[in-house]
Amino acid sequence: MGDIVVLVKPALNPDMLRSKPDGTVDIVGIPLKFDDIDANAIEAAKELKKNLGGKIIAVLLLPWGPTAKRSKDLRMVTQEALARGADEAIVIADDTLLPGDQVITANVIAETIKKHVPNASLILVAEASIDQTTGQIGGRIAAKLGYPYISYARSIKAEGDKIVVERDVEDRIEIMEARLPAVVSVTQEINEPRPPTLLQIRRAGKKPQHKLSASDLGITVERKKEPLEYRILTVSRKQIIIEGDTLEEIAEKLIEALEKEGVLSI
């Protein structure tokens, strides 16, 4: 079989939220990180590679600009993808594609796969990203490539040119069977990703990386949406640490505080 493609997103780190004085989000000030569930997707690819063979190719598209300022974060995320188990990385960073949105991302990634990994057997994507959480890239790419799509995978097993997937829906698990090539979105429950070892981190630097631009891919995309405003939610918490000499005292103070807030009905 062919190669396994894993989509990796350099995502805004919600734990490093920055705001401007007017209460809007300072997007440029927030660092990018290797997106959480992408680690599960790479871990799943490593397991499947044992059966399917081929290479694991990480495809990264920079969604937040400007490219000049993001190069260090992007390099770090790429290194992490390679250290976690990708054999090669394809990295697309281009100011004309910024800010990224789902229409642009899907077009760029589908085109990258068609041109650079035409033999892909399986395309794995996280069920959702930590910054946007829209969970729509997998479905978009499947439709563009004309491949079957299975979402919310809790397990994936490869059997010959077929995969059997446990799809996790709200109240049930659907066991689905598809022929390859296919696109599958994975949940965080699919596995426990192992952190990369020092040796893996050192080897990552030697793995091939291919850089692409929009013109390399021959892509011009019409924008279908524009951001108007990103504002910080103003629910700010009191962050009061209740202290006391004994646990009894702390418990009493906590109960009093909650009664004063009117949230206890005891």
Added chain:
Amino acid sequence: MVSSLVVGGTLGEILESLTAASLVGEPIVLAYGQAAAKAEEIASRGVKVFRLNGEHPDLIFKAAKKLFEELKPKVIIGHSTKNNRDALSRLAGLYDLAMATDVVKIEPGDDHIIYERGFLSERAIAREKASYPAIVLINQKVFEPYSAQGQGEIVDIDVGTPDVQIVEIKKKQLSGINLEEAEIIVGVGRGFKKKEDLKLAFELAELLGAQVGASRPIAADYKWLPEDAWIGISGKRVAPKLYIAIGISGAPQHMAGVNNSKIIVAINKDKSAPIFKQADYGVVADLYQFVPVLIKKLKERKEK
């Protein structure tokens, strides 16, 4: 002229989505799964209903595609369920449509729709403008159920067979608790060392008239609680007046599910746990020591 297409798998989803869709213009409905059995009730709101048997995402995609191509609605609206995200993201990909999920507000215009949605694990709100045609998936309980009266037509829609076969369906073991309605929730996390220890949380919950919810590891990985107790981005989003997080570190995926709580209390022995920055009241203590004391004090108060 039809201007919006509502897609949904339950009666409740469809009625709330109809209210949102009617802001755009005349709606029609694609009802699948449980909602297909309620087609008559939906039609009694004066809307035309296309009824699809089953809820295979391949078939929902094909049916939505057929209706989109024939009727050219400006907006496709539904709840942000897994089946809707799956099926409609494919339609979005096929026609390069803008698609928004977890939307909490819409302002339809003549040639565009403005919407607001959670961003950065619900710590911010994104306000965006999408050109028609667009797909807008809303959060539950943002809109009231649609209450218009009338007599709509019901049409069965047949789109052939799915590409991917479902070979088996396993029902999940669920507790049936309704965390979305709870006024007080006690949340349990990895600070609990074993399943039996959760009885501490249940004892506290009983005393407070609260429900017990859990972070991802407890419900999804260890399966100490049923999955409908799971709170977070992939689980439930709750809005109680009081959320007491015990042994929960405060990962963004979990906090996104509880940020709408009125008051958040955190009990954790690690004083550097991120949850203390996202809580109103924090207690830095070993839950095994503190929770029994809290229970004792609450009991004393109750007896007074």
